[in-house]
Amino acid sequence: MNDIISQNKSSWDAIADSFFGVTSLPTYGCLCPTEDELHLFPDLKNKKVLDIGCGSGHSLKWCGDHGAAELWGLDLSTKQLENAVKFLSENGYAPRLYNSPMEQNPGLPQNYFDVVYSIYAIGWTVDLQATFHNISSYLKKDGIFIFSWDHPFMHCVDAVDEQLVFSGSYYEKEPFTFKKNIGKSANRSNSDHSEEDGYPMTLYNRRLSDYINALSKAGFMVEQLVEETDSETLTRSCEFSSRYYSACKAKKLPLSFIMKARKI
Numbered sequence: 001m002n003d004i005i006s007q008n009k010s011s012w013d014a015i016a017d018s019f020f021g022v023t024s025l026p027t028y029g030c031l032c033p034t035e036d037e038l039h040l041f042p043d044l045k046n047k048k049v050l051d052i053g054c055g056s057g058h059s060l061k062w063c064g065d066h067g068a069a070e071l072w073g074l075d076l077s078t079k080q081l082e083n084a085v086k087f088l089s090e091n092g093y094a095p096r097l098y099n100s101p102m103e104q105n106p107g108l109p110q111n112y113f114d115v116v117y118s119i120y121a122i123g124w125t126v127d128l129q130a131t132f133h134n135i136s137s138y139l140k141k142d143g144i145f146i147f148s149w150d151h152p153f154m155h156c157v158d159a160v161d162e163q164l165v166f167s168g169s170y171y172e173k174e175p176f177t178f179k180k181n182i183g184k185s186a187n188r189s190n191s192d193h194s195e196e197d198g199y200p201m202t203l204y205n206r207r208l209s210d211y212i213n214a215l216s217k218a219g220f221m222v223e224q225l226v227e228e229t230d231s232e233t234l235t236r237s238c239e240f241s242s243r244y245y246s247a248c249k250a251k252k253l254p255l256s257f258i259m260k261a262r263k264i
């Protein structure tokens with residue numbers, strides 16, 4: 001597991017500059033409704049927030065712009081955090097940032113935060129249960145945890161001969177490694193699997209029940225699960241595309257999911 005974390009860290013360091021501000025609040029993911037439409041976050045005025053996998057800090061800026069009193073973040077990538085420090089200080093914010101894998105607590109306070117969130121980062125964990133236990137420990141009672149990630153259907157569905165085919169297995173659990181090139185979309189893509197060059201990254205496939213059951217074991221109650229494509233994509237016409245995140249796929253299934261849970 002440590003090998004996976006250190007490989008993913010090197011790769012995220014290498015590609016950090018090309019993921020500056022990619023997938024950040026109010027955006028939750030790919031062709032799905034935004035926070036402006038969903039209103040999952042509570043009023044952030046005077047709240048303490050923690051971003052897990054904060055990347056370049058754009059979501060933390062969004063929280064600051066919405067009145068959060070304290071901005072805290074954690075990320076595996078040293079380069080992402082360098083970018084976040086620069087970006088947030090240029091925007092007048094002084095966040096507390098930790099360079100650490102989310103699977104470990106680098107010294108974050110317990111029972112402290114009103115809101116912990118993670119935009120397209122939770123799926124990178126090599127230990128979902130440990131990560132959710134950590135997050136639960138950081139939150140006050142009744143604190144809110146919100147995260148987004150690829151919908152688990154995404155690793156099952158391929159574009160073949162202008163058709164979407166359920167070719168993978170929802171039950172596949174083994175970690176898989178793919179190579180990511182600079183300038184490609186925020187997550188894996190089917191074509192990435194065959195790329196010879198690029199930076200190796202390893203991910204686990206998980207089912208929705210894996211997330212929900214791990215949340216429950218970590219002391220959370222799920223308040224909302226969003227599996228939606230945005231209305232603009234649903235109503236416009238689109239040409240078939242074999243891209244991983246394509247509008248024609250989004251018309252048939254959610255590309256991303258968003259979970260909102262409360263610490264009980």
Ligand SMILES: C[S@@+](CC[C@H](N)C(=O)[O-])C[C@H]1O[C@@H](n2cnc3c(N)ncnc32)[C@H](O)[C@@H]1O
Pocket residue numbers: 005008012019021022023024025052053054055056057058059060074075076077080100101102103118119120121124125126186
């Ligand atoms: C798609 S980016 C997240 C974007 C960010 N949430 C934002 O709002 O701009 C995914 C982030 O997860 C981080 N990451 C990957 N594996 C991680 C791990 N095990 N622990 C902590 N962060 C991790 C990467 O370094 C990267 O910055």
